[in-house]
Amino acid sequence: MMRVRDALAEGNTAVNRTTLKDVADHVGVSAKTVSNVVNGTGWVSPELQERVREALVSLGYRPNAAARQLRSGRSGMVAVALPELSQPYFAELASELVRAAQDRSITVLINQTNGDRDSERRLSDGVGLPVMDGLILSALALNADDLAHRLDTTPLVLLGEHIGQSPFPHVTVDNTLAARAATDHLIARGRKRIAAIGAQVEGPNETSMLRLAGYREALTAAGLPLDDDLVMTVEAFHRSDGASAANRLLDSGVGFDAVFAFNDLLALGAMHALAERGVHVPADVAVIGFDDIDEGRYSTPTLTSVSPDKAAIARIALDLVLEPGPAIETSIPFKIIKRASA
Amino acid sequence: MMRVRDALAEGNTAVNRTTLKDVADHVGVSAKTVSNVVNGTGWVSPELQERVREALVSLGYRPNAAARQLRSGRSGMVAVALPELSQPYFAELASELVRAAQDRSITVLINQTNGDRDSERRLSDGVGLPVMDGLILSALALNADDLAHRLDTTPLVLLGEHIGQSPFPHVTVDNTLAARAATDHLIARGRKRIAAIGAQVEGPNETSMLRLAGYREALTAAGLPLDDDLVMTVEAFHRSDGASAANRLLDSGVGFDAVFAFNDLLALGAMHALAERGVHVPADVAVIGFDDIDEGRYSTPTLTSVSPDKAAIARIALDLVLEPGPAIETSIPFKIIKRASA
DNA sequence: CTTTCGTAGTTCATCGTTGAACGAATGATG
DNA sequence: CATCATTCGTTCAACGATGAACTACGAAAG
Numbered sequence: 207m208m209r210v211r212d213a214l215a216e217g218n219t220a221v222n223r224t225t226l227k228d229v230a231d232h233v234g235v236s237a238k239t240v241s242n243v244v245n246g247t248g249w250v251s252p253e254l255q256e257r258v259r260e261a262l263v264s265l266g267y268r269p270n271a272a273a274r275q276l277r278s279g280r281s282g283m284v285a286v287a288l289p290e291l292s293q294p295y296f297a298e299l300a301s302e303l304v305r306a307a308q309d310r311s312i313t314v315l316i317n318q319t320n321g322d323r324d325s326e327r328r329l330s331d332g333v334g335l336p337v338m339d340g341l342i343l344s345a346l347a348l349n350a351d352d353l354a355h356r357l358d359t360t361p362l363v364l365l366g367e368h369i370g371q372s373p374f375p376h377v378t379v380d381n382t383l384a385a386r387a388a389t390d391h392l393i394a395r396g397r398k399r400i401a402a403i404g405a406q407v408e409g410p411n412e413t414s415m416l417r418l419a420g421y422r423e424a425l426t427a428a429g430l431p432l433d434d435d436l437v438m439t440v441e442a443f444h445r446s447d448g449a450s451a452a453n454r455l456l457d458s459g460v461g462f463d464a465v466f467a468f469n470d471l472l473a474l475g476a477m478h479a480l481a482e483r484g485v486h487v488p489a490d491v492a493v494i495g496f497d498d499i500d501e502g503r504y505s506t507p508t509l510t511s512v513s514p515d516k517a518a519i520a521r522i523a524l525d526l527v528l529e530p531g532p533a534i535e536t537s538i539p540f541k542i543i544k545r546a547s548a
Numbered sequence: 549m550m551r552v553r554d555a556l557a558e559g560n561t562a563v564n565r566t567t568l569k570d571v572a573d574h575v576g577v578s579a580k581t582v583s584n585v586v587n588g589t590g591w592v593s594p595e596l597q598e599r600v601r602e603a604l605v606s607l608g609y610r611p612n613a614a615a616r617q618l619r620s621g622r623s624g625m626v627a628v629a630l631p632e633l634s635q636p637y638f639a640e641l642a643s644e645l646v647r648a649a650q651d652r653s654i655t656v657l658i659n660q661t662n663g664d665r666d667s668e669r670r671l672s673d674g675v676g677l678p679v680m681d682g683l684i685l686s687a688l689a690l691n692a693d694d695l696a697h698r699l700d701t702t703p704l705v706l707l708g709e710h711i712g713q714s715p716f717p718h719v720t721v722d723n724t725l726a727a728r729a730a731t732d733h734l735i736a737r738g739r740k741r742i743a744a745i746g747a748q749v750e751g752p753n754e755t756s757m758l759r760l761a762g763y764r765e766a767l768t769a770a771g772l773p774l775d776d777d778l779v780m781t782v783e784a785f786h787r788s789d790g791a792s793a794a795n796r797l798l799d800s801g802v803g804f805d806a807v808f809a810f811n812d813l814l815a816l817g818a819m820h821a822l823a824e825r826g827v828h829v830p831a832d833v834a835v836i837g838f839d840d841i842d843e844g845r846y847s848t849p850t851l852t853s854v855s856p857d858k859a860a861i862a863r864i865a866l867d868l869v870l871e872p873g874p875a876i877e878t879s880i881p882f883k884i885i886k887r888a889s890a
Numbered sequence: 891c892t893t894t895c896g897t898a899g900t901t902c903a904t905c906g907t908t909g910a911a912c913g914a915a916t917g918a919t920g
Numbered sequence: 921c922a923t924c925a926t927t928c929g930t931t932c933a934a935c936g937a938t939g940a941a942c943t944a945c946g947a948a949a950g
Contacts, residue, residue, distance in 0.1 A: 223701070225906055236930055241908060249928050266699045271678035272618040273906030276935045281614070283657075283678065290643065291658075292842060297639035301632065304660040313677065316633075316658040318646040335655065336613035336625065336678060337565075357608040359565070445846040478846045500634065504787040504816055506823045506848050567936055578900055583938060591898050615936030618905045 224267045232261045244269065275337060283313045284340045284527055287329045289321040293443075294499040295469065296344070299365075302520035303342065310524065312339070321410065323347035332358035340527030345369060346410040361530040363523045367412050375526045376535045379514040381413055384540045385420025386427075388466050388494050388512045391542050393428045397464035397492055400425065401436040403451040403476055404443065404468025417468045417496065435460045440472065448475025456483055463491055464548065470495035470502050470511055477505065477547065492548035507546035514540045566609045574603045586611065617679060625655045626682045626869055629671045631663040635785075636841040637811065638686070641707075644862035645684065652866065654681070663752065665689035674700035682869030687711060688752040703872040705865045709754050717868045718877045721856040723755055726882045727762025728769075730808050730836050730854045733884050735770045739806035739834055742767065743778040745793040745818055746785065746810025759810045759838070777802045782814065790817025798825055805833055806890065812837035812844050812853055819847065819889065834890035849888035856882045 226237040226244075233240070235254065242248035243258040244267075250258070261267075275281040286303050288296040300316055307314040315338070319325040326348040330341065340361040350370025356362070364376045392400050402421045406414040418437070425432055438455055440447035448467055452475070455462060467473035473495030477487050487493050487507055495502060498513030518538050526536070568579040568586075575582070577596065584590035585600040586609075592600070603609075617623040628645050630638040642658055649656040657680070661667040668690040672683065682703040692712025698704070706718045734742050744763045748756040760779070767774055780797055782789035790809055794817070797804060809815035815837030819829050829835050829849055837844060840855030860880050868878070 223906095226908095227906080237906085238908075238931080239929060241906095242929085245908085247908085249926090251928065254928085268673070268675060268699065270618070270906050272614045272623070273935090274908080275678070276612070276614040276618050276905090276937095277907045277909080279935080281678070291633070291646065292636075292640045292643040294634075294636060294639070294843075297636070297642075298634045300639075300658075301634040301660060304633065304658075313657075313659070315655075316642075316646075317655070318643060331610070333610055336617075336623070357610065445842070449846065474843075475846050478848055478850075481848045500787070501636075501816075501843055504791065504820045506820055508820075565936095568938095569936080579936085580901080580938070581899065584899090587938085589938085591896090593898065596898085612936050615905090616938080618907090618935090619937050619939080621905080 223270065224265045225270070226267070229258065229261045229265055229267050232265060233258050279337075281337055281339050282311075283315055283336065283338055284342060284524065285315045285317060285329070285335055285338045286342045287317040287319050287326065288344050289319055289346050291316070291318050293471065294501055295471075295497040298499060299344075299516050299519065302516045303524065306517070306520040306524050310528070312528075319346070321346040323349075323352070327352050330356055330358065330362060332360060340530075342523045342527055361527050363527040365519065365523060367410060368416075369412075373533050375531065375533055377519055377523045377526065377538060378535070379512075379538045379540050381416035382420040382423065384496070384512045384514070385417035385466070385468075386424040387420075387540070387542055388496065389421045389424030390428075391510070391544075392464040392466060392492055392494055392548060393424060393430070395464070395492055395548060398430060399433075399436065399462040400430070400464040400466060401438060401455055401460075401462040402466050402468070403438045403440065403448055403455075403472050405437050405439045406441075407439055409441075414468055421466055433460070436462055440468075443469045443472055445471045445475035445478070448472030448477075449479040450475075452476035452479035453483070456480075456485070465491055465493045467493065467495045470497045470499045470509060473509055473511070473547075474501065474505055477507075477509070481506075487547050494542075494548045498543050502543075502545065505547075510545045510548040511543050512540055513543045514538055565612065566607045567612070568609070571600065571603045571607055571609050574607060575600050582609075621679075623679055623681050624653075625657055625678065625680055626684060626866065627657045627659060627671070627677055627680045628684045629659040629661050629668065630686050631661055631688050633658070633660050635813065636843055637813075637839040640841060641686075641858050641861065644858045645866065648859070648862040648866050652870070654870075661688070663688035665691075665694070669694050672698055672700065672704060674702055682872075684865050684869055703869050705869040707861065707865060709752060710758075715875045717873065717875055719861055719865045719868065719880060720877070721854075721880045721882050723758035724762040724765065726838070726854045726856070727759035727808070727810075728766040729762075729882070729884055730838065731763045731766030732770075733852070733886075734806040734808060734834055734836055734890055735766060735772070737806070737834055737890060740772060741775075741778065741804040742772070742806040742808060743780060743797055743802075743804040744808050744810070745780045745782065745790055745797075745814050747779050747781045748783075749781055751783075756810060763808055775802070778804055782810075785811045785814055787813045787817035787820070790814030790819075791821040792817075794818035794821035795825070798822075798827070807833055807835045809835065809837045812839045812841045812851060815851055815853070815889075816843065816847055819849075819851070823848075829889050836884075836890045840885050844887065847889075852887045852890040853885050854882055855885045856880055 226240045229240045230237040242250050243255050291297050304314050326345045338360050342363050344365040353372050362374045405418050438451035473493050495509050495511040498511040502509030502511050568582045571582045572579040584592050585597050633639050646656050668687045684705050686707040695714050704716045747760050780793035815835050837851050837853040840853040844851030844853050
């Protein structure tokens, strides 16, 4: 008899795994009949079903996903590619996607691109991935050209950043509208010198530009002047960028009584820097962020933020990727969550 | 020359993905020869290799992972199961695992168990998963019995919580030692009334108990009394639990000048509550956490924390799962990162 | 001159599962 | 009684890639 070690030496990982045929031989029927019992297809008499089911359990049968997928073309898996799991927004989004997928009894494979164009392109081409039923991609660096020359034909849904005239469905909040709402909130609080933290001059910056546009729209609509000295550029959307932007703002000596940060990490970094320099939030400077990450509920002070409906993003993206339709753009609802910072 | 669109138009029943045979026909060789070129096996003349490689690129060939895996038994994928991606510690750990896996050119499939025993058991049995080369499981609710009756034979590595006399390798920090170091740090700062936040009376609580033991060891070694009124239990390790524990501590009227929180989220929640009640950190109460999540570097005040080497956890866990060895327990190094809160 | 060896490929079977197509009973219907 | 539908199950051929075994040919070795 072949021992486990011998099998391992052969390089076979799934050692001794029970197959349909094993179960079939045990019961004395054909493999297909067992397959029918497992999948509820075809006709099998109740008594036989019972016997097969017993054998399935006692032999510990579990279907081989690779074979199943090779045959049927379906994998029951959807890949999700996000820039950075260590960013709370993406981690929370991933969490929602996993949850939504579980509801549909499919498995989510999560990948991390680091916002790297090569990684994103390779993922969208399905390189190095098992064959998937779909791909949900939150791309930062990918461009329309990459998508036009995509090798893979698996359904693709894009999140967040907008990519040119892409022929794929896209799920996102209306960044301009949401940014305008955030700025309006500060204006309604009586703030007149509102700084924006999160402009980006190079790299992937579509989100940044849309939020900046919303910020400017709100100011203009309120009859407030646009002062470029109040617009702080950042390299990335991390806490450290927010902190450095706030410090530059303070160093510059330009007066401001509010900050609209383009995401919560920037806002939290900025609040941290403000606190260190003795500026009180919200007394001296009101701060509003974007994303409504959990952390903002426990910061000091708690962070007011634009809250996109992450569960809806997850749900809709999954539906679109599993049931491919036209390349429509879906706008996700958002709310302003009022907390202590503004 | 046949263009890609023509190939598509031929209507391969499955998907229009290029197979080895397509490439082989195009070049006029056997499928196996193309396979040899792709994998660098066998002997293929340089000129032919060149021609095949051209065809591979022009036809956009990508290997079918399911077929490859069905044949070879290897999938190039490792599953990682974590309780909650929305918890920064796990998100950061996942991020490190993805990075470490990329270095070894393997893919990581991330799952979320919600700390649910059923989910954990099903994962450890490989139910609903593609055949994997290994599983890295951070289990909360799984018990030794579940593991003993594991159906799957995929290499398994456990993270964090210790599970009985498990026959599987285990990677974790020495919780007791680290907790003692954290408490020692507070003692060295001259604190005498040190509260602990994070004791757990029911549910999965091994980590909690070990950290509590370390806390007590440190107090005893320093000749400080053990006061149960200073030990706060929590339901989970979330910010809200930390906040409520801090509030209960304040409400109880028991005096304390320091808090050792069993993780950073508890610490941040506690700091938030303390700030709301006008208690200054670290002037009135010093706070130290555990995990060293990124957020602690930008909280107000910044959070001193026990920092387990997450990159090392990821690296070692991957090595152990890919190169199965004895069921050893690996202790991960940690550091105390001193910031403003203690 | 035969044998061995190295190179450069081929063919074939197979991994585990499932769709398609095909019996073989049983009972109902005209 | 012949015909047809229904039920219950079977066999067969793939899905795409690859290890094992085999062919063919020239060159070197004995």
